[in-house]
Amino acid sequence: MTNETWGLVREELIKRVGRNNYVTWIEPLKFSDLKHGVARFEVPTSFFGDWVSRNFSDHIRAQLNTAGAQVERVEFAVANRPSAPEAAVAPRPAAAAQRTRSATRSADLEEVPGAPLDARFTFDSFVVGKPNELAHAAARRVAEGGPVSFNPLFLYGGVGLGKTHLMHAIAHELQNRQPHLRVLYLSAEQFMYRFVQALRERQIMDFKELFRSVDVLMVDDVQFIAGKDSTQEEFFHTFNALVDQNKQIVISADRAPGEIKDLEERIKSRLQCGLVVDLHPTDYELRLGILQQKVELYRSQYRGLVLSDGVLEFLAHRITTNVRVLEGALTRLFAFASLVGREITLELTQDCLADILRASDRKLTIEEIQRKVAEHYNIRLSDMIGPKRNRTIARPRQVAMYLAKHLTPRSLPEIGRRFGGRDHTTIMHGVRKIEELMATDSQLNDDLQLLRRQLQG
Numbered sequence: 001m002t003n004e005t006w007g008l009v010r011e012e013l014i015k016r017v018g019r020n021n022y023v024t025w026i027e028p029l030k031f032s033d034l035k036h037g038v039a040r041f042e043v044p045t046s047f048f049g050d051w052v053s054r055n056f057s058d059h060i061r062a063q064l065n066t067a068g069a070q071v072e073r074v075e076f077a078v079a080n081r082p083s084a085p086e087a088a089v090a091p092r093p094a095a096a097a098q099r100t101r102s103a104t105r106s107a108d109l110e111e112v113p114g115a116p117l118d119a120r121f122t123f124d125s126f127v128v129g130k131p132n133e134l135a136h137a138a139a140r141r142v143a144e145g146g147p148v149s150f151n152p153l154f155l156y157g158g159v160g161l162g163k164t165h166l167m168h169a170i171a172h173e174l175q176n177r178q179p180h181l182r183v184l185y186l187s188a189e190q191f192m193y194r195f196v197q198a199l200r201e202r203q204i205m206d207f208k209e210l211f212r213s214v215d216v217l218m219v220d221d222v223q224f225i226a227g228k229d230s231t232q233e234e235f236f237h238t239f240n241a242l243v244d245q246n247k248q249i250v251i252s253a254d255r256a257p258g259e260i261k262d263l264e265e266r267i268k269s270r271l272q273c274g275l276v277v278d279l280h281p282t283d284y285e286l287r288l289g290i291l292q293q294k295v296e297l298y299r300s301q302y303r304g305l306v307l308s309d310g311v312l313e314f315l316a317h318r319i320t321t322n323v324r325v326l327e328g329a330l331t332r333l334f335a336f337a338s339l340v341g342r343e344i345t346l347e348l349t350q351d352c353l354a355d356i357l358r359a360s361d362r363k364l365t366i367e368e369i370q371r372k373v374a375e376h377y378n379i380r381l382s383d384m385i386g387p388k389r390n391r392t393i394a395r396p397r398q399v400a401m402y403l404a405k406h407l408t409p410r411s412l413p414e415i416g417r418r419f420g421g422r423d424h425t426t427i428m429h430g431v432r433k434i435e436e437l438m439a440t441d442s443q444l445n446d447d448l449q450l451l452r453r454q455l456q457g
């Protein structure tokens with residue numbers, strides 16, 4: 001294979017990986033040689049090589065094979081040249097246009113090595129509903145890039161509710177509005193990975209400098225660093241340095257800062273300093289809105305497909321787990337219907353999505369609620385059904401009664417039986433007590449929200 005052939009193959013990869021990824025990760029690859037089924041490429045840094053290898057080597061291999069080259073493996077090696085400091089990091093996503101425009105700027109200014117952004121995750125494609133309107137409004141405010149009004153913006157919520165989507169949307173918007181800003185988006189896992197690599201390669205000063213020199217830092221899934229002491233420590237210092245310089249930070253996690261176990265107290269309290277907003281579980285209207293938007297997108301891809309009335313409503317009603325599952329269901333349905341060339345009817349939907357529908361139907365049991373609540377309050381499961389009356393036991397028990405009443409279809413006597421044979425009036429009293437306390441006790445409200453989220457997945 002020649003360099004020229006690689007040039008052509010490379011262009012084809014845009015379709016697979018998107019333009020941003022292409023510009024950041026594929027274009028800089030230099031083809032070295034292809035021998036015995038191994039295609040070798042030169043990369044600017046070892047981080048770059050690791051990243052491309054982990055994220056894009058399958059795409060590259062597949063594309064090379066499609067073009068007729070016989071490739072079993074793709075390897076990346078750092079170019080053999082004196083290491084200039086600026087060669088130690090990868091270019092920032094979508095920075096190519098800027099790179100040509102501002103060729104005179106110092107090299108390190110242009111090199112912010114973040115994770116690739118998903119081109120589909122924009123504000124335009126984000127459907128707003130009651131459960132996410134506050135998170136959306138806060139994200140929009142940050143994306144305007146005006147004076148920093150809250151720092152950090154902390155977005156949290158259950159699996160697949162749109163945290164990553166909103167973070168990418170902020171990054172896209174900032175890059176469009178203010179291309180000179182250095183926006184760094186990465187997951188907490190990548191933060192740790194980069195930190196460990198910097199330690200190993202004795203480049204910790206470069207690491208510090210780099211992370212302290214961005215204008216906007218976005219870290220996804222921060223709960224990942226809980227319990228990882230030196231990473232937490234480094235994160236803490238980075239965080240402080242940026243806040244001191246009045247740089248915007250956006251963080252996401254699967255739960256509120258105070259609820260992340262094994263996260264240092266000082267980090268928890270810093271994370272709570274800005275605006276903490278919750279992406280609530282979706283409601284029916286939001287799910288329907290998301291499905292309608294997706295169908296619009298699919299119309300161009302699957303021309304001629306007919307969708308019967310009531311199918312989207314059925315899906316929005318039945319698949320309540322998370323948006324990722326909902327999207328997956330719709331994608332499968334359209335692909336299947338187009339393969340068999342049939343109209344998407346309710347019947348076809350039920351057949352094609354039987355497994356997903358069954359999984360979504362899973363009923364929550366009172367035992368699961370008791371177990372989760374006991375774990376949350378750190379009491380023994382046996383105390384849920386036992387006779388103890390002291391408040392540290394009785395209150396969690398009432399919380400479990402309340403959740404059993406609201407999250408399962410069980411009657412009060414049935415719930416009573418599962419709580420060690422208690423009378424239905426005791427259950428009613430417990431439920432009322434919690435309802436009363438909810439009016440004044442914000443900690444209790446937080447606990448209930450978290451538990452609901454965990455139980456309803």
Ligand SMILES: Nc1ncnc2c1ncn2[C@@H]1O[C@H](COP(=O)(O)OP(=O)(O)OP(=O)(O)O)[C@@H](O)[C@H]1O
Pocket residue numbers: 121125126127128132157158159160161162163164165166221254290323324327
């Ligand atoms: N309000 C929304 N409008 C449109 N799409 C959405 C919305 N919420 C979520 N999605 C879509 O659902 C999928 C999952 O969202 P995302 O990856 O942002 O979830 P997450 O909250 O980061 O989940 P995780 O906890 O797994 O990291 C994505 O494809 C995203 O585009």
